[in-house]
Amino acid sequence: MPSVRVPATSANLGPGFDALGLALGLHDELDAEVLPGTLEVHVTGEGAEDVPRDSRHLVVRALAAAFSAAGAELPGLRLTCRNRIPHGRGLGSSAAAVVAGVLLGRELLAELGHGPLDDAAALELTTALEGHPDNVAPCLLGGFTIAWTDERARAVRLDPHPAVRAVAYVPEQPVSTEHARSLLPAVVPHADAAYNAGRAALLVEALTRSPHLLLAATEDRLHQAYREPAMPASAALVAALRSSGAAAVVSGAGPTVLALHVDGDPEPGDAAGFRRMPLDLVAAGAQVG
């Protein structure tokens, strides 16, 4: 019975919209077994009260996409999900679900004697399901990833500097990524694009070699301000943490706030209305058992 452990991720990291991402030490665990003629979906933990238990379940949809990519029919299944990544908060729960589904699908396809789905195909398929590559890349590869798309999805993985620490501030109410993306303009000023290009390049240096540059490197003009109306408390927390010296950003499409700091500097403290979660940066991506 294949199982998979998939990490939460934080995308964008300020200036790296749809490109940069970090794998975090908070994992969903899932297993699947072939059960001819039925579909059973068992869910505990985050989202258990909300997600469908049939073919609309996101992991089942990703499993079906993996089978379809291999030209095979999805067999009857029992899927068990133990969820720890909060849904609709900007910590990559949907990316973790599609990565889990595609990797479980890959294992089941191999068990059933179908051809291999290689790593490039898994990145491509998960990106297509998620709509952008910046969460699925660190979920698959771990560490700190730079993702891009040309004729297909691509990513490189880097090791974050060992002194970088992360604290997530998770609010009670979700904001869907779909809604947060709908707030973005189709066109941005050239000066803002240039500003973000410089900061995103600097962030690669800051996260891997020069963490003292993190505050300057996490400035953004392409998405956070446009999303502020949907998450005013998160925007206020980003501003307060940044003025105290922490490199705070909206995590993914929000509304979680991610504060990066350097080991040895004062840790960012509690914030009213948010669940404070110190999270490790993890080297490993999804692990199949």
Ligand SMILES: Nc1ncnc2c1ncn2[C@@H]1O[C@H](COP(=O)(O)OP(=O)(O)O)[C@@H](O)[C@H]1O
């Ligand atoms: N583990 C999961 N199992 C089933 N569906 C999931 C899972 N994780 C996320 N989803 C679906 O994706 C939605 C959240 O996706 P999204 O708005 O992109 O937020 P996030 O930032 O958490 O990825 C959930 O409301 C749910 O429909």
Ligand SMILES: N[C@@H](CCOP(=O)(O)O)C(=O)O
């Ligand atoms: N680049 C995307 C990232 C969405 O991340 P999520 O964790 O909120 O799904 C965006 O900003 O829309």
